[in-house]
Every structure is written in C-alpha cells, then in structure tokens.
Amino acid sequence: MLSCHYIQKGVLLTAPPSSFEHLIQSLKHSLSNALSLFPALAGRLSTDSDGYVYIVCNDAGVDFIHAKAKHLTLNAVVSPSLLHVHPCFKEFFAYDMTISYSGHHNPLATVQVTELADGVFIACTVNHAVTDGTSFWHFFNTFAAVNKGAAAKKILRAPNFSRETVFNSTAVLPVPAGGPTVTFAADEPLRERVFHFSREAIRKLKQRANNGDNSNELTEVMGKQANDSWKIINSNGNGNVNGNCNGNGKINGRNEISSFQSLSAQLWRAVTRARKFTDPSKTSTFRMAVNCRHRLEPKMDAFYFGNAIQSIPTVATVGEILSHDLRFCAELLHKNVVAHDDATVRRGVEDWENAPRLFPLGNFDGAMITMGSSPRFPMYDNDFGWGRPIAIRSGKANKFDGKISAFPGREGNGSVDLEVVLAPKTMTGLENDTEFMQYVTHFV
Numbered sequence: 001m002l003s004c005h006y007i008q009k010g011v012l013l014t015a016p017p018s019s020f021e022h023l024i025q026s027l028k029h030s031l032s033n034a035l036s037l038f039p040a041l042a043g044r045l046s047t048d049s050d051g052y053v054y055i056v057c058n059d060a061g062v063d064f065i066h067a068k069a070k071h072l073t074l075n076a077v078v079s080p081s082l083l084h085v086h087p088c089f090k091e092f093f094a095y096d097m098t099i100s101y102s103g104h105h106n107p108l109a110t111v112q113v114t115e116l117a118d119g120v121f122i123a124c125t126v127n128h129a130v131t132d133g134t135s136f137w138h139f140f141n142t143f144a145a146v147n148k149g150a151a152a153k154k155i156l157r158a159p160n161f162s163r164e165t166v167f168n169s170t171a172v173l174p175v176p177a178g179g180p181t182v183t184f185a186a187d188e189p190l191r192e193r194v195f196h197f198s199r200e201a202i203r204k205l206k207q208r209a210n211n212g213d214n215s216n217e218l219t220e221v222m223g224k225q226a227n228d229s230w231k232i233i234n235s236n237g238n239g240n241v242n243g244n245c246n247g248n249g250k251i252n253g254r255n256e257i258s259s260f261q262s263l264s265a266q267l268w269r270a271v272t273r274a275r276k277f278t279d280p281s282k283t284s285t286f287r288m289a290v291n292c293r294h295r296l297e298p299k300m301d302a303f304y305f306g307n308a309i310q311s312i313p314t315v316a317t318v319g320e321i322l323s324h325d326l327r328f329c330a331e332l333l334h335k336n337v338v339a340h341d342d343a344t345v346r347r348g349v350e351d352w353e354n355a356p357r358l359f360p361l362g363n364f365d366g367a368m369i370t371m372g373s374s375p376r377f378p379m380y381d382n383d384f385g386w387g388r389p390i391a392i393r394s395g396k397a398n399k400f401d402g403k404i405s406a407f408p409g410r411e412g413n414g415s416v417d418l419e420v421v422l423a424p425k426t427m428t429g430l431e432n433d434t435e436f437m438q439y440v441t442h443f444v
Contacts, residue, residue: 003101003180003359004099007125010089010092010093011121011144011391012077012392014118014387015120027122039059042057043059044061044108045103047104051173051175060107060108064111065094066115067092070117073117074116089393094125095110108130109126111124132307133373134293138157157303159303160305166345167308184361188400194407194420195418196442198411199415201440210257224358233343257331261337265332265333267436271369274425284318284368286369289311290309299413303347369404373402374407375408377407404418404420406419
C-alpha cells in the first residue's frame with residue numbers, strides 16, 4: 001500500500017455544546033491520549049540498509065489542524081436536495097493526494113477539525129501502508145471515546161501489535177528510485193454520489209439474488225473491505241464458477257448469497273450497463289476488499305493493528321453480466337468470497353513473496369470496479385460527547401472511475417450507503433438506470 005494515498009475519512013457533527021476553543025483543547029488532549037494507545041501512528045516510516053520498510057515509534061507526533069468554514073451550514077452540505085457530494089468535503093482533509101511512502105518524512109496521521117456555521121467536521125487522515133480500514137476505525141473510535149469521557153471506557157479495546165502473522169514477510173519490496181507513484185490518474189474528471197439503501201431495499205435485493213428471479217424488479221445490496229491481488233475465480237461462460245464448490249453449488253455448506261454480495265452484484269450490473277461497452281466479450285472485474293483476520297487459522301486478534309486485507313477479483317464478460325439475471329453476478333461474488341479461506345490467504349501471501357510488488361489501484365481497462373471500506377465498520381460510533389455523526393464523508397484520496405466505498409447507513413438496521421465515484425457519463429447512465437435506482441432511498 002506504499003503507492004496508495006493516505007486514508008481520508010471524517011464525521012460530520014452538530015455544533016458542540018461548549019465553545020470551539022474548549023472543543024479544540026479537548027480534542028488535542030484526547031488525541032494525545034489515543035496516540036498513547038496507538039504509538040505507531042506517532043512514528044515515522046524508515047527503510048533499512050536491506051530494503052525493509054518499518055515503523056520507528058519515535059514519538060515524532062501527528063498534525064492537528066483547526067480550520068474554519070463558517071459560510072457553510074449543515075443543511076447546505078448534506079441537504080436531501082443535494083444529489084452529489086458537496087465539494088467542500090475535499091477541503092476538510094490534510095495531506096491531499098499524499099502517497100503513503102511519504103510517511104518516511106510526513107506524519108503517519110493527522111486530524112483536521114473544521115468549524116461550520118452550525119456544525120463541525122472532524123477528519124482523520126492515516127497512512128494506508130500502516131493501517132487498513134479496521135485499524136483506522138479502531139483508532140478513530142478510540143479518539144472519539146476518549147473525548148467523550150468516562151462513560152466510553154467500556155468500549156475501549158487496546159490494539160494488538162503482535163507481528164507473528166503470515167503477513168510479517170521476509171521478502172523485500174523493490175521500491176523505484178525516488179519512491180513509488182500512484183497507479184491511477186488522480187486528476188481525471190469524476191462525479192461522486194452517495195446512494196442510500198434502506199434495510200427493506202436490501203432485503204428485496206437479497207431475496208431476488210437467492211431466488212434467481214428474472215423479473216423486471218431488481219435487487220442489490222452491499223460490499224466489504226480489502227486490498228491485494230492474485231487469485232481470480234473465473235466464470236467459464238455458462239454461469240458455473242471454477243472454485244471450491246461441490247456438485248450442488250454449495251461452498252463449504254454455505255450457499256446463501258449475502259445482502260452485501262447482492263447489493264454489489266446489482267451495482268456491478270448497473271455500472272457495466274452504464275459504461276455502454278460495444279464488445280460483449282470484454283472482461284469486467286469486480287474487486288472486493290476482505291478482512292483476513294478471521295479467515296486465517298488460527299485466527300488473528302480482531303484488534304490486530306496494521307494491514308490484514310486482501311483483494312478478491314471476480315471476473316465475467318460484459319455479455320454474461322448483462323444477459324443473465326442478478327443471481328449470476330451475485331453467485332460469482334458469493335463463491336469467490338466463501339472460497340477465500342486460510343489456504344487462499346496464505347497462497348496470496350506466497351504469490352506476493354515470489355514477486356513482491358506495490359498494490360496496483362485503479363481502473364486499468366475501463367471495466368473495473370473496486371469496492372472498499374465496509375458497512376460493518378462502526379463509523380457512527382464516533383460520538384465525541386454530544387451525539388452521533390450526521391454523515392460520513394471522505395476526501396480526494398484513492399478515487400478513480402469505478403471506486404466504491406461501502407458505509408453503514410445512519411439509521412443502522414442493515415441499511416447501507418454506497419459512495420460511488422464514476423466518470424461523468426457513466427454516473428449519468430447509472431442515475432437513469434431504473435433497475436438500479438428503484439432500490440435507492442433519499443436521505444432524510
């Protein structure tokens with residue numbers, strides 16, 4: 001992940017009950033306390049004479065920025081009438097477009113607190129080579145809990161810094177002279193929108209995916225989290241999948257397509273349709289990030305600090321995606337996810353060790369979708385002491401045509417928000433796709 005941008009995620013909150021001067025002092029103190037539990041984030045990257053990159057826990061510290069945007073109101077930046085993500089959020093994060101390799105001389109984390117007319121946005125930016133989404137939100141949640149005070153102590157869990165894992169490799173990653181560069185065009189024109197899916201809409205999608213109903217009413221649901229590449233379970237052209245399944249289509253006895261897989265399948269179909277490919281034999285790839293902590297045997301600690309993610313690529317031709325019903329894509333995704341077990345994780349690591357490489361993030365052939373983040377992350381638990389967030393937003397980091405991030409819906413109960421980034425024409429096509437949009441609910 002050294003060639004990826006820093007992670008940028010933040011929470012939009014109502015104005016604090018006390019003054020902003022008091023809030024700033026409180027947040028600085030709480031951030032310091034949180035860093036005492038996560039000392040790696042206060043360090044810097046270093047490369048030794050053998051080429052190994054590691055973290056020096058030298059207490060070099062993180063940046064804390066206080067900004068003001070009092071011309072903006074909460075209603076202006078998250079109004080239900082605002083279809084696309086307000087551009088202001090891109091200004092609320094530090095280290096824009098900063099590559100994680102720069103952690104050799106830049107802080108590994110930074111917090112920016114932006115005052116609005118009637119609210120506040122607290123943004124956290126963390127080096128992606130140091131943390132994945134699981135560790136990122138563990139730190140952000142801890143920061144919020146410390147600020148909230150004594151009542152939050154019960155939810156605090158210390159990070160696990162053990163390095164005795166399959167990911168602690170002896171292989172040396174060759175880094176280009178002068179450091180790596182990002183692997184996608186970071187300045188391409190893009191449109192960004194958050195689509196909200198209620199619990200009921202997702203239930204319908206899941207039911208459709210599992211029943212294989214080919215009627216005009218469609219269903220789709222969610223996505224997960226990770227980053228790494230190698231294994232592809234391919235469709236063989238007739239809807240079957242080459243993977244670890246038995247004769248009745250079950251994989252390890254688990255044959256129900258999940259809500260997340262159903263939603264992802266609906267998105268895959270709709271985006272592929274919106275891209276208007278002329279060649280039905282063109283291959284489309286859907287990447288899903290997965291957390292490997294619970295997939296390994298023995299399982300890693302759930303609060304293992306670091307990167308324990310891999311990327312599952314699922315492929316199908318444009319013709320297959322558009323000529324079959326929802327179940328076809330959902331089943332491909334489902335079987336690929338279920339097959340990603342201990343042996344698969346270890347094969348992925350072995351494959352990387354045989355040819356160490358930087359993670360290639362992007363849409364290289366115009367037909368890729370990359371699903372990151374997760375609706376399982378406790379984003380709305382970031383209560384700093386005066387209430388849950390109103391919304392979750394991200395910065396400019398790691399965004400390209402086809403990059404999707406899955407967030408939990410604010411109301412919970414299995415609702416999901418998909419932050420969708422697409423080329424302008426593709427986004428227009430998606431917004432006009434009635435099969436997709438019938439499941440989208442407007443924010444309240």
